[in-house]
Amino acid sequence: MTLAKPIEWLGDRVRILDQTRLPQEEVYLELDNYRDLASAIRELKVRGAPAIGVAGAYAVALGALQIEARTKGEFLESLRGVVDAIGATRPTARNLFWALEHMRRVAQAIEDVAQTKAALVDEAMKIHAEEETATRKLSQFGAELIKDGFTILTHCNAGPLATAGYGTALGIIIRAKEQGKRVKVLATETRPLLQGARLTTWELKKAGIPVMLITDSMAGYFMRRGEVGCVIVGADRIAANGDTANKIGTYTLAVLARENNIPFYVAAPTTTIDPALSSGEEIPIEQRNAEEVTHIHGSAIAPEGIAAANPAFDITPHRYISAIITEKGVIRGNYGEGIKGIFRRV
Numbered sequence: 001m002t003l004a005k006p007i008e009w010l011g012d013r014v015r016i017l018d019q020t021r022l023p024q025e026e027v028y029l030e031l032d033n034y035r036d037l038a039s040a041i042r043e044l045k046v047r048g049a050p051a052i053g054v055a056g057a058y059a060v061a062l063g064a065l066q067i068e069a070r071t072k073g074e075f076l077e078s079l080r081g082v083v084d085a086i087g088a089t090r091p092t093a094r095n096l097f098w099a100l101e102h103m104r105r106v107a108q109a110i111e112d113v114a115q116t117k118a119a120l121v122d123e124a125m126k127i128h129a130e131e132e133t134a135t136r137k138l139s140q141f142g143a144e145l146i147k148d149g150f151t152i153l154t155h156c157n158a159g160p161l162a163t164a165g166y167g168t169a170l171g172i173i174i175r176a177k178e179q180g181k182r183v184k185v186l187a188t189e190t191r192p193l194l195q196g197a198r199l200t201t202w203e204l205k206k207a208g209i210p211v212m213l214i215t216d217s218m219a220g221y222f223m224r225r226g227e228v229g230c231v232i233v234g235a236d237r238i239a240a241n242g243d244t245a246n247k248i249g250t251y252t253l254a255v256l257a258r259e260n261n262i263p264f265y266v267a268a269p270t271t272t273i274d275p276a277l278s279s280g281e282e283i284p285i286e287q288r289n290a291e292e293v294t295h296i297h298g299s300a301i302a303p304e305g306i307a308a309a310n311p312a313f314d315i316t317p318h319r320y321i322s323a324i325i326t327e328k329g330v331i332r333g334n335y336g337e338g339i340k341g342i343f344r345r346v
């Protein structure tokens with residue numbers, strides 16, 4: 001199948017598919033300024049942890065190309081401002097900070113400014129290519145866990161759009177279908193910003209995979225009726241003990257899955273794992289504007305002035321996770337040891 005291209009490097013600018021306009025319109029934006037790309041990340045025009053990492057790397061490359069510096073010291077000083085601005089867009093996705101750290105290291109390694117700029121562009125393209133390969137590999141590992149005839153419940157959107165690659169949760173489902181397995185998907189709408197209703201259904205429809213849209217609160221109904229073979233979700237950040245931050249509502253699904261004896265899988269490239277954080281308690285949770293809850297597409301659904309909470313992610317403790325599927329293999333049981341083992345190999 002032809003995958004959506006949410007991000008593309010065009011030599012001196014970046015083309016992104018504006019995900020806020022989907023599924024009604026397929027609108028591409030060409031951005032040649034890192035501030036515009038940073039705003040696009042903040043506004044979820046580009047979203048999903050791996051795609052945020054790739055976009056962040058390209059934003060640094062754009063920023064670097066625009067710096068006019070006489071010395072390497074001046075260049076690095078300006079670049080610090082660029083990296084800080086991009087890092088301030090979305091705090092939870094580990095991939096963003098992983099990518100920024102890589103870009104920073106490349107910037108420091110070379111003396112010549114022009115060569116540094118070229119190296120930063122190359123590094124961003126490399127990060128993009130590696131993300132693509134990693135999501136293909138993890139999808140292959142994950143597809144082995146999918147049985148013929150399974151209905152898979154997924155939350156938010158963890159497809160090609162979210163990864164600038166093959167997808168994580170949806171990549172596994174797409175791969176299982178390519179292997180000839182009959183699969184169906186229950187997609188939660190994912191309030192407040194409806195990534196499931198708008199994006200997951202759009203991608204699965206294009207891939208020819210049967211999908212049924214449900215509201216977030218219907219998940220328990222279908223699980224209890226025995227209609228869910230497994231749950232697969234993506235991740236925004238995974239701590240060293242396996243605790244996982246993902247879209248708000250993931251924790252609820254994990255607890256419900258345990259209650260109903262349904263395997264609950266997390267799929268993510270190793271760039272989403274943050275080995276420096278000992279548990280999910282340390283993962284920063286993005287708090288977004290309350291208006292995303294009180295309004296849908298600009299229309300108010302609550303009385304004016306009502307208080308509303310909007311944490312964008314929650315933490316699923318590792319004990320609810322049946323396996324973490326990465327491009328380096330599937331981790332089960334003792335996540336602390338499994339993650340350490342993977343990082344020894346990385």
Ligand code: MRU
Pocket residue numbers: 044047048049050155156157158159162163167168169195233234235236246247248312
């Ligand atoms: O707020 P979003 O849309 O960026 O949140 C996305 C998610 O929570 C995804 O599940 C996660 O980033 C994994 S994407 C492969």
